[in-house]
Amino acid sequence: MSNTKPMPTEINLHKQSGVLEVSFDTDETFSLTAEYLRTHSPSAEVQGHGPGQEVLQIGKEKVLIEAIEPVGNYAILIHFDDGHNTGIFAWDTLYRLGKDHGTLWPNYLARLEAAGHKRKAPNA
DSSP states (O other), rough: OOOOOHHHHHHHETTTTTTEEEEETTTEEEEHHHHHHTTTTOOHHHHHHTOOOOOOSSSSSTTEEEEEEEEEEEEEEEEEEEEOOOOOOOEEEEEEEOOTHHHHHHHHHHHHHHTOOOSSSOOO
């Protein structure tokens, strides 16, 4: 059994659609929207400084990715057009966001609804 973590083999930003496509050496490819990445950013602004301190991100339906910067050989820094650029997306974070999209996205939508927010555009 191997302890190696999935590594990206290709990262493509489709700027117009706001989709980041990430292929991994596991033969899996994930299409992650800018909204999904922005609302699940690993930054303290989104995640808080500990368990239970997460901050629900509201009104991110139209956010786009302006730029992507490599961080060493372990991550990327995503610059969003709403000025957010403090979340460093390590390879394992990107992989988890892709792998767990089917759970994380509906959970986020349920949290939005519980907070009384109506999304302006379906952009998953």
